[in-house]
Amino acid sequence: MLLTSSQLSVCVVVSACNPINKMLRRETRLRRGYLYRKSQEDRVRTIEEKKQKLKSALDGEDYNRLIPTEVCREAVQLQKLLEYDDEGAEGVSSHMDDEYKWAGVEDSKVMVTTSRDPSSRLKMFVKNVVMRHDVPDIGTMSEAYPNLIFHNFSSRLGQRVSNILKYLFPVPKEDSRRVITFANQEDFISFRHHTYKKTDHRNVELSEVGPRFEIKLYMIKLGTLENEATADVEWRHHSYTHTAKKRKFLSME
Template sequence: MVSWKNKWFVVAKLQLRRQARLRREYLYRKSLEDQERQTAERKLKIKEALDSDKPIPTDLRQEALALQKSLEYDDEGGEGITSHIDDEYRWAGVEDPKIMVTTSRDPSSKLKQFAKEMKLIYPNAQRMNRGNYEMTQIVQACRANEVTDLLIVHEHRGEPDGLIICHLPYGPTAYFTLSSTVMRHDIPDVGTMSEAYPHLIFHNFKSKLGKRVMNILKYLFPVPKDDSKRVITFANQDDYISFRHHVYKKVDNGKDIELQEVGPRFEMKLYEIKLGTLENADTADTEWRLKPYMNTAKKRKFLSDD
């Protein structure tokens, strides 16, 4: 007779095999993106040359006939080539996200309080004590409970200084530094924390990387109702993202709007995006990394086109 321990071992082994298979399929689809994108660009060049009655570029003349025949099967529908981003956020807006918030090991009382306030920011969020759990155990537990995003806050000498956002089950994982953190209880005349789904305001996320970061932050929140009186703002200035949290009410018979900050408030700065989850971050591809010691680093703005 098979014991329950052997049954649990078999089920766990099958789950690990399934996760590994899904991960391989995701990586394979991602590896095909560059090839498909290059083919689409060559087709577009040939189509533009034929439509404008111009000579076909010399580097495309050998394969021009084959590409022209394949153009007959391309339609006008859709938005072009699908990417790994479509796999990452396929259920965004359809199902509400499920957030897990935790801390680094041996957190101070201030970091614990900050984690509690972060849990109140995100609807459908839960907070977990880190304890002695390994990162692999945490990620596997989150996957088993259908958690969509894992948030980890770090500190330095009692001050929150880091935020990691890991999207499950495939990634990406975004790394931010935190600065100028002000807790809720440090804000004078702080308002009550509403549990309504918030409206989101994103300012100055114009570049391709900026839109990528905007999606990572946006999909942490469910779709709000029209009558929600809660507003969360992500304002980018010089690649520093200011986080502000307000509730509002209408006064003077709806002629004016009165804002009230409910906190917390802090500044975020992106320094890395990994195409993977936290347990395999060392081997995952790096989508983007901040290089502050380059000569042109001070002049460039990565999240905006300025």
Template sequence: MLRRQARLRREYLYRKNQEEQSRVISERKRKIKEALDENKQIPTELQKDALSLKKALDFDDEGASDLNHIDDEYRWAGVEDPKIMLTTSRDPSSKLKQFVKELKLIFPNSQRLNRGNYEIGQLVNACRANEVTDLMIVHEHRGVPDGLQICHLPYGPTAFFNLSNVVMRHDIPNVGTMSEAYPHLIFNNFKSKLGERVQNILKYLFPVPKEESKRVMTFANDSDYISYRHHVYKKIDHKNIDLHEVGPRFEMKLYEIRSGTLEQGKAAEIEWVARPHMNTAKKRKHLSEG
């Protein structure tokens, strides 16, 4: 099993390392095709290889698109339902345990694991062996949940979020009953490439819902703070619906994405990291601006 995982990891890294070379070749082909279609002069830097690129163009499928390691990470998304493992930091408080129980109700097909003395490497290897697609670890500070790590398996990515304004279900007045149907998802204001990346990380934690599902989850981005809300609804008539919040609710703020998995630690490639101390940090909106 270990040798097989090492081999698959090497193959994945090799495909990932070939992406840049393939992207450069595709860009050169695109420029040649544009010049020929518009009857313009071929760019000077491409004239030497123009004939060979033109021959390669004849074998390209116009309907195909270049795949990358991100497509490879989520290639079975929507085909197979995700399988999620939820756990906490060591020695969790009663409030953190309650929060994880409520998270288990949010994510279909999820299981909760008591952390005990397990190391990160042991958790990740056990999840891989049992075909778990995502490992989620919740952290706290003085009894208040304040961190969430989402590790997609078997190769990554791993996203790190800060949590704030956490409100449990039992703290919401007149809370509705919890539906266990697969939820419909609403994502608002994820317009940049990073925003689309974060949207995919969150979206693929959920299976494909049925049309008749009356459960809705909203991830709304405002100034890089992602507000999570959970509702159920029922139709009153053809114009009106009755909407009930069923909780929990919280805000998430992304501070890092790594291309690898949790057990790799600092050895994993950093895909994106927040720089809050830069002069322009307050002006930039990473998730909503391109």
């Protein structure tokens, strides 16, 4: 049996579409699974928060106080659930934990992208960067994996941001003398880079090795670079948030 040219073209188109269809089906399946895990996580987190409120009222800091109104109806059932909780097992694992399941086992792979023409935000960032050669009395750059210090990331969003930053770096060795600090103050994150040496058994001497800059969270997207256009926006800094000057997003203070 011979195929005509039109039949051949149809066969080629169909075979070429198969990999695309498989990819779309896979994306749909992953998306369904993600939405299901997220809905389950929200439900479990609500129960966990109520359990902690009840626990605090019964034997915590709020001992001997009235049980909060929002947990009164479910107090008996929540107390039974508390009896099965293991010590130190507080908290809820989230869909975001999947991002870091290989942390400490495999080194992270960091991808930084910029446009051909720098955007206004990038130009503004460059103006706030103090390069290594501009740091006075600069120390020697160490190639050891750094120890990390995070200051004032106490809100849920702050803890999320500190995790994102933390897992950009490999696990340091115990004798590493290199330190990177991310310090949050009024939602501006200061980056500082030091090495240190012990001067005696009680004191250490810090040497700044740069660079030095300030950054501000603009957006968190749930997705990878190839799916950026369809990725969910977990958090975004909107222009109207400037009106709430007293509100802090990364800390509880």
